[in-house]
Amino acid sequence: MAKYTIGIDFGTESGRAVLVDVADGREVATAVHPYRDGVIDEVLPESDIRLPPDFALQNPADYIDVLRVTIPELLRESGVKPEEVIGVGTDFTACTMLPIDEAGTPLCLKPEWRRNPYAWVKIWKHHAAQPEANRLNAIARERGEKWLARYGGKISSEWLFPKIWETLNKAPEVYYAAHRYIEAADWIVLQLTGQERRNSCTAGYKAIWSKREGYPSDDFFAALDPRLRHVVDEKLSRQIYPLGQRAGGLTREMAELTGLLPGTAVPVGNVDAHVSVPAVTVVEPGRMVIIMGTSNCHMLLGTEEKMVEGMCGVVEDGIIPGYFGFEAGQSCVGDHFAWFVEHCVPAAYEEEARRRGITVHQLLEEKAARQRPGEHGLLALDWWNGNRSILVDVDLTGMLVGATLATKPEDIYRALIEATAYGTRVIIEAFETSGVGVNEIVACGGLPERNRLLMQIYADVTGREIRVGATPQAGAFGSAMFAAVAAGKAAGGYDSIFEAAQRMARLKEVVYRPDPIRHEIYDRLYAEYRILHDYFGRGANDVMKRLKALQKEVLAGRERIPPSAT
């Protein structure tokens, strides 16, 4: 009897599920279910309660709907029987967190808390905890907290403790009413199995936990706020489980909801980017995985804990058990090109694309692909949405130099692609400088499927071969792999993620190889990029920050300042 597992990737707007043949990784069926309430950033559902700026919430009931809708759909579509499904794994965006009561019920699903925004799920891109993050970082630096270096020297406002502290400051009643705070990645596992099994990935990357040193000390939390002294013991848990471990079996209720058998193996939760690594065959050091979409995530394994400038984090067992998992990122990649196509491409190009039945992206790619490196004379800094790695600075902005009256749209488009490739090379060099080698790149995500020019430029700029993962949905696929590991060999799965990767994961045949001549030219352009990167990014000229500050000041004082119209 063939064995199958299901992987479910809980994204920002929808859940995406895949049913995979455990023997060879064949994707038998897929299903997608959009969240009814999507990202809640203006008004609380079924209410007139307007949210403060920078809020981004979700409704946890939407996650249950994904299970209820997609799993039966997979079974129906594939004809696979419930007894053939040996495991169901999940991955989530992170840090996406919520307060729950003793029974695990989200506070926001209880009538008494429904109208309080702080009772809802704060998703990864909820940015209202920046003041708390700033204070946390200042206090950590002041106290010389050693763990800070594991996070590139800065804790993001997107992570767990700033988000908890924000609630304590703004809505202490929610904080005190919460029995526990939990990552959505762990909450969904709690729902599936009835077991609270907090995973080492979100704990390590988002909650400042490490396998060897645990959480920051109670003294540190007390230094933030005396009320937070016992936050770990009161609101979290010190019990953390490694990736791939079986969290439990499907409960009877969940079996009824999904159509699967009770007891079906469920692994501990995981994060979308991290679970993608084995999904594209990478279970060893030296091969960097880049998940390329609206932004880039760079994932890398190492055998030792190293401090790498600007990395998002290094976590033992954080990606693959037995290795240190490193994460870095670029905040603006696909978003860059989307912005450009929406705002900066003339009607003549849109018409040409329409006439030829291709997208504007394809038209620009075609025109830009005819060029040689350096031909357009431009250089950009890819900071339209700040810089995550290695400068960790959201107040940096985009820059373009070299424009002339002969500059054409495809020139700028190509310069933006190149800028993101230079940004990736900066990250690679930061790893290598710290002794974490990068010999090859494996790409996955939406961009590698769509833009061959981009892939070739990344190969030419980084001087490294790039391969592309076979699955178009690395997150859900990786979750299906971990489900096979949770099921174990005895049940028809695998005993380790290494084995699962060998049997289930695959790469596409295409290989993007750096051309030595183009690489040599890009070396020279990259040297220019580094000079400007450091000039604008490391304090020599903080003009980007001053322009942003002035912009805020002007917008705040609009009434006082007459517009230029006369």
Add this chain to the structure above:
Amino acid sequence: MAKYTIGIDFGTESGRAVLVDVADGREVATAVHPYRDGVIDEVLPESDIRLPPDFALQNPADYIDVLRVTIPELLRESGVKPEEVIGVGTDFTACTMLPIDEAGTPLCLKPEWRRNPYAWVKIWKHHAAQPEANRLNAIARERGEKWLARYGGKISSEWLFPKIWETLNKAPEVYYAAHRYIEAADWIVLQLTGQERRNSCTAGYKAIWSKREGYPSDDFFAALDPRLRHVVDEKLSRQIYPLGQRAGGLTREMAELTGLLPGTAVPVGNVDAHVSVPAVTVVEPGRMVIIMGTSNCHMLLGTEEKMVEGMCGVVEDGIIPGYFGFEAGQSCVGDHFAWFVEHCVPAAYEEEARRRGITVHQLLEEKAARQRPGEHGLLALDWWNGNRSILVDVDLTGMLVGATLATKPEDIYRALIEATAYGTRVIIEAFETSGVGVNEIVACGGLPERNRLLMQIYADVTGREIRVGATPQAGAFGSAMFAAVAAGKAAGGYDSIFEAAQRMARLKEVVYRPDPIRHEIYDRLYAEYRILHDYFGRGANDVMKRLKALQKEVLAGRERIPPSAT
């Protein structure tokens, strides 16, 4: 009997003529005639002879056609009788120069030279003499030539001696066959009057002549090339005439050609930008005239010779007799906005403009005008076409900083306008630093007619009131004023340009006044502009030049470098 004068402005693509009432400056009639051969930059007319790169020639027969067509048209249209026209004045682009024979006939109009590109008129934007200009500047610096400072430290490739030297190097037969070299501004006067009366404006600004010191020494020319030792005496003339002076009376042939009376007063030639100064009422120090079009020309009068960084030149009697005339410039103004609208504005904007029956420029202006300074968060360096003043560097390029995913087309449009305003402020400050005051600005040219936002931004950035000349064609109008001076009071004209300016020239009623709050914000933005101006423009980071050099190298080696398309 009313008295009239005619002014004719010989431009780049056409000649533009105006008939003016001497008493009050009323423009009675206008006429335009495009040059049949236009700018010749690919193939010599009626031949298969392809031109080298950077060539820009004209056919002097086209100038005569302008006289033949426009003057009769003015008379016909206005009903003014030839005896009522007391003078006809001209102005020209410069340095626009040609070789002539003993009779004043352009070599290119003689069959034996017709097929030699070097025998034709080289117009101002002929750029093939850059190597000669570079060597001339190096040798002048080496020799410590004092006159170099009068030209901001650099002689342009557009000017007379590089162009003559280029011919000597590339086509010595033309150089030796030429009886003389002459500015087109002086050649047209020679045609009108039979008199060679070289004017002080082109001699001063384009031929390194000064009233007090004459031309550079023969030794200097010999240092360039022994064959050039006597270039002034052999090919030019040391006899230079001040502006406004009567060059002579219309010849019988020209009277027949134009329908005017023989003997009608003709002043010495002039240059389009310079003749515009009195045309907009400016005949005294302290009021800077900016001719705003595809590029900006800044004209200013002073009572002493001062050395101003990056000015194009200072010439005694070069604009208004009795004053030192200063000139500076920006290479890319209207061109900037035209480039942006052509290449960077999305279809949605073009549609909105079409629907509302306005131009895309108007739409962008309207959207940008609602903003406050600093609101878009952007800052640009206005060097899309190099920097004329004060850095005098054609290899500088455009830069934009501060872009985010929220940046909209009108934001960039406004940032480009502001950048050109900052560039003008740099020029004003260079003058003031050198002791040449600028209290007020008077604008003319195409842009002030069309773009109120631009005018207001210039006022807010510079902190100075801006007025606008009443005439839409300041060049031709100024020539008509000088014609009235050449005719003299006895004939119904004026005895001086001061008197002519008082009676004939006018300003529009509109005044653009700086708003103190906006000016204060622009002070802060301008400080940022200066930092970047010096960083990119003064050698701290020559990335712009390196990108341009790499671009040339790549284009030259295209065959060797594979394009990125795979």
